[in-house]
Amino acid sequence: MDNIKVSVIVPVYNLSQYISSTLDSIINQDFNSYELIVIDDGSTDDSLDIINEKLSKSLIEYKVIHQENSGVSSARNCGIKEARGDYLVFVDGDDYITGNHLSELYNGESDFSLIQLIKKDGEKLSTPHHFSKRQISWDDLIKMELNMDIPLSFCQIMYKTSIIKENNILFNTDAIYGEDIEFALKALAYGRDVAISNEATYYYIQRGDSAIRTSDFRRFDIVKIFEDLAEFYKELGKNDLADLIITSRIPKAIFGNMNYFFYNNYDFDEVISKMEELDLFTKLSKFEGDKKFKYKIKLFLLNPKLYYNSWKKLKNSID
Structure with a gap:
């Protein structure tokens, strides 16, 4: 043809x-x-x-x-x-x-x-x-x-x-x-x-046996993907997009995947340990955006265990 x-x-x-x-x-x-x-x-x-x-x-x-x-x-x-x-x-x-x-x-x-x-x-x-x-x-x-x-x-x-x-x-x-x-x-x-x-x-x-759902903490790999993408945009002279990745997309990805692990009953200490290993607390703190989401991040960073227990209580009440 x-x-x-x-x-x-x-x-x-x-x-x-x-x-x-x-x-x-x-x-x-x-x-x-x-x-x-x-x-x-x-x-x-x-x-x-x-x-x-x-x-x-x-x-x-x-x-x-x-x-x-x-x-x-x-x-x-x-x-x-x-x-x-x-x-x-x-x-x-x-x-x-x-x-x-x-x-x-x-x-x-x-x-x-x-x-x-x-x-x-x-x-x-x-x-x-x-x-x-x-x-x-x-x-x-x-x-x-x-x-x-x-x-x-x-x-x-x-x-x-x-x-x-x-x-x-x-x-x-x-x-x-x-x-x-x-x-x-x-x-x-x-x-x-x-x-x-x-x-x-x-x-x-959506299938329960997909590679993404069985990859454990590899979900946090998205952070490195976006950090590399930020460098890519800088090379193109698009510093506004690079900044948006650091101050919005990465923190939201971290928070979303963290809650995914909590929702799927991953051990709290293992999740926190992995986040510390990858320096994700520092990257979370860089969020700039809507006040409601920023407040959630602030609460978590102040006391991760308290946030987790409150989140779990709310989840169980909904379930």
């Missing part, structure tokens, strides 16, 4: 329960001129057999690549290298998209475009965000994410391939948490405006 407009990249590792539905959702798009690149990252189940059988019966342009198990970032990077489309779209192998996902994203003009995402946890569905504008600057979108004013996932975005390849933007293969949003926030900095659709066309399936 000539003139491929979009390359859809799907990493797969032991997803035999889900990959068939994912592929069906990609095959059945109301959009022409796209290719599907599936990277099997050393699956030990029958994922690869399902992929080959499913795609061999389809009419779309596709390529299946098998590699030794190297992680999801390596698989996505492999897909980027192989992509021939003008734009890139990422779909995880256990998620699915609606039939108009590509047509909602593609306009052939914007550097980036964005649709809305729904998180699906069993029968529970999240409420997608609604933008008041049809187009915003990349700078404004990044600031909204760094302030955590909006939920933003890398898979909501369609990326111009030339921007990604010419600037050598790749997924961080050393990280298992935060590498996806790092990719998006780096890529956006090289573009112009972002086209917005309020259509919710991506369904992110």
Whole structure:
């Protein structure tokens, strides 16, 4: 097929329960001129057999690549290298998209475009965000994410391939948490405006056995990801974005992940010990923002145990 407009990249590792539905959702798009690149990252189940059988019966342009198990970032990077489309779209192998996902994203003009995402946890569905504008600057979108004013996932975005390849933007293969949003926030900095659709066309399936949920304190790796991103923005002369990371995004990430550990009954002393090891108390204290959240941080820093006991009491009363 000539003139491929979009390359859809799907990493797969032991997803035999889900990959068939994912592929069906990609095959059945109301959009022409796209290719599907599936990277099997050393699956030990029958994922690869399902992929080959499913795609061999389809009419779309596709390529299946098998590699030794190297992680999801390596698989996505492999897909980027192989992509021939003008734009890139990422779909995880256990998620699915609606039939108009590509047509909602593609306009052939914007550097980036964005649709809305729904998180699906069993029968529970999240409420997608609604933008008041049809187009915003990349700078404004990044600031909204760094302030955590909006939920933003890398898979909501369609990326111009030339921007990604010419600037050598790749997924961080050393990280298992935060590498996806790092990719998006780096890529956006090289573009112009972002086209917005309020259509919710991506369904992110939350699974209890995912890599993120089984990675213990690796969730705190997000702090290093954002510190590196702050240095990246400084090199681009975007000191305002770098400052926003230090004074907003990092403290919020620390506090959010800390509460995640408490909510999931991690040992208090182990959580505090890890936070001390990573100097997260100092980084929490740098928060500048809304007074209510700053007050919560101040209470925690004054007496972590008291905060924890009060939080636990409140949680139990709600449960």
